[in-house]
Amino acid sequence: MRRAAPSAAPAPVADLHGRALFLDVDGTLLDIAARPDAIRVPAGLVTVLARLSDRLDGALALVSGRAIDELDSLFAPLQLPTAGLHGLEIRLPDGTRSSPAGEALAGPVRAEALAFAAGRPGVIVEDKRHTLAVHFRLAPDAEGAVDALARGWLATLGAGWEIQRGKAVVEIRPVGRDKGTALATLMRQAPFDGRVPLMVGDDLTDEHAFDMAATLGGHGVLVGHRQPSAARFRLPDPAAVRAWLADMAQPLQESRR
Ligand SMILES: [Mg+2]
Missing domain, CATH: 3.40.50.1000 (HAD superfamily/HAD-like)
Structure with missing residues (x-):
């Protein structure tokens, strides 16, 4: 393309x-x-x-x-x-x-995201049930840590999930x-x-x-x-x-x- x-x-x-x-x-x-x-x-x-x-x-x-x-x-x-x-x-x-499409996101991922955000002012977790977005617009220094967190989820959840990057946001969602x-x-x-x-x-x-x-x-x-x-x-x-x-x-x- x-x-x-x-x-x-x-x-x-x-x-x-x-x-x-x-x-x-x-x-x-x-x-x-x-x-x-x-x-x-x-x-x-x-x-x-x-x-x-x-x-x-x-x-x-x-x-x-x-x-x-x-x-x-x-x-x-x-x-x-x-x-x-x-x-x-x-x-x-x-x-x-x-x-x-796809299953709801596993509870441990949600819990880990909330714990992550709790320690970092300005990081916002948006739970959409089938996807989960971590926003860092108000905490730009957290970008690297957010990225590492999402890559960790990919390793845990395995095939069937992918990372969608956006403007000051990283989101985990089902593939397909x-x-x-x-x-x-x-x-x-x-x-x-x-x-x-x-x-x-x-x-x-x-x-x-x-x-x-x-x-x-x-x-x-x-x-x-x-x-x-x-x-x-x-x-x-x-x-x-x-x-x-x-x-x-x-x-x-x-x-x-
Ligand atoms: Mg847009």
Whole structure:
């Protein structure tokens, strides 16, 4: 798969015909907060997403590392087709939900993570039951220790688990499903099927979906400046993503001025 520097040009605004849009949440739609539970949904964003979903005939999905229930509370009352936990759980366009693939994470891992964080101010454990994330945004010096901890879990848990690295976070999760497989699953369903997928995301976990979007004839839009990336286009930050989406959500006659 192509890995290069994404160009600065975002996708054309008025050309939504035949497109399907997949959006990561943290760092893409929403500004990253110091703590994962301190994330804020800006006023008007839910309305923009609802309008955009209408303009795409429903072919708009969220693809996030958060759990679907958590995304539903963040974006209430909107309930879009959604992939949660990096693709481990999926809600299809007809509302049916697949339960997370793989087993729940073993108790000792959870206990070890909490003990680790207890001794390190600023390290935050996010327990998502089937995955577990250790955040060190507030304790950047802990990065090496967090990495060693996660590698230890891989050795203990054995095959079937992998490490997902992100921005100031390391997450342990079951292998087999990622944001790319989630995008492919949704693309097999109406109204996504037969459309050209566009995936917008900011982090390493989104690269799986950039790859899959390209495989299915579409492309990725990277938020930020990370290189290399499988994305073809880029936008500088979540504020630029929100402005771009708001522009596309305008009624047709206004956006084609
Ligand atoms: Mg993100």
